[in-house]
Amino acid sequence: MAVFATQRPDAKSLPTGISGNAVLRFCLKVMGQMENDMVLGTSAYRNGIRATMFSRRDLGIGYLAGESDDPQITRTYYVDGPAAETVVARARALRQKAGTLTGHAIGDVRTLKAIAASVSLLDDIAAVVPTGDAKVWCETVAARLAELRPDVYGGWDGERVTVALKPFGVRVTQVWGTDAATGKGANRRGFERAHLIAAITERNRRQDAA
Structure with missing residues (x-):
C-alpha cells in the first residue's frame, strides 16, 4: 500500500496519473479552496467539504474521503512529546524483557x-x-x-x-x-x-x- 503525503498535491509534486488512483484521501487543515480540492477532489469545497474550517488546535483532525459514501471528519492518533516518551519507555521495557536489546541500547559498545x-x-x-x-x-x-x-x-x-x-x-x-x-x-x-x-x-x- 503506497502512502503519499504533501501539503500541496499539485501536478508538479504528485503526478495526476498517481493522484488519480488515490481513492482514500485525508485532508488536515488547509488554507484555501484550491488546496482543499486538490486533496479531497474537484468541487469538494463547493459541496461543503471544507478542511479550511479546522483551527490550529484541531491536532490530527481532518476530512477522510473514500472510506464511506460521504467524506467524514476523523481524528487520527496524536502523540506529543511526553506521550512519545511513554511509548518509547514501554517499548524498551518489552524488548528488555524479551531479551532483544542489543548494541548502544544496552551499552555494550565503547563510546x-x-x-x-x-x-x-x-x-x-x-x-x-x-x-x-x-x-x-x-x-x-x-x-x-x-x-x-x-x-x-x-x-x-x-x-x-x-x-x-x-x-x-x-x-x-x-x-x-x-x-x-x-x-x-x-x-x-x-x-x-x-x-x-x-x-x-x-x-x-x-x-x-x-
Missing part, C-alpha cells in the same frame, strides 16, 4: 570518547579510504575498519560510521558507488574523502592552537 582515547578515529578512516576513493560508502568503511582494528571496530556497520563522523562535521549523504559483490552501481549513504581530510586538517589546527 566514541573511549575510542578516541585509544585510537584516532579520523586517522583510521583516512587509512582505509585511499586517495583514489573520492567517495565511499559508510558500510564499506565499516568493513575496512573491522579489518584494520577488529578489537575496536568489530561489529561496526554503516550506521555506526555515520554516527561516529557526525561530531567531526563530516557530512554523510547519498553517494554513488559500485557494489564489490555484484559489480552494480548504486546510491548509498557515504561521504567524500575531501570532507574527511578537511575534518582532519581542522582537528590538527585546533590541536596546534591549544
